[in-house]
Amino acid sequence: MTEHGTSAGVPRWVKVSGLIAAVLALLVVAVMLINGGEHGPGRHMSSGLSTPLVDVDERGRQLG
Template structure:
């Protein structure tokens, strides 16, 4: 009786750890983690802080919906 044929994965030789391409340097991985944490904290602060957000926040004491001319703030 014939022996069943092996699958293609079993016929290939296994790669050793020395054959792998080098991974990302540690400073790249650490930088990505730091950037991710900063973005998550910024998102959490923006969502949880509440308050009046948007460009109208920087107009000063003018009534909501009024347009202030660019030079009017200095007069």
């Protein structure tokens, strides 16, 4: 005879934890897609830089 209340399967808390992790992962992907991929170091730079990133002369030519 089998005992009642015992199970050889995966515990319920593991299933629930996996489901929550999967939902959170899908939520993160959805937010990244909706955001338009605006992430990375370029996001932290202003669009109107006051100083150039390279040295240029008065004609706009790159120096040395």
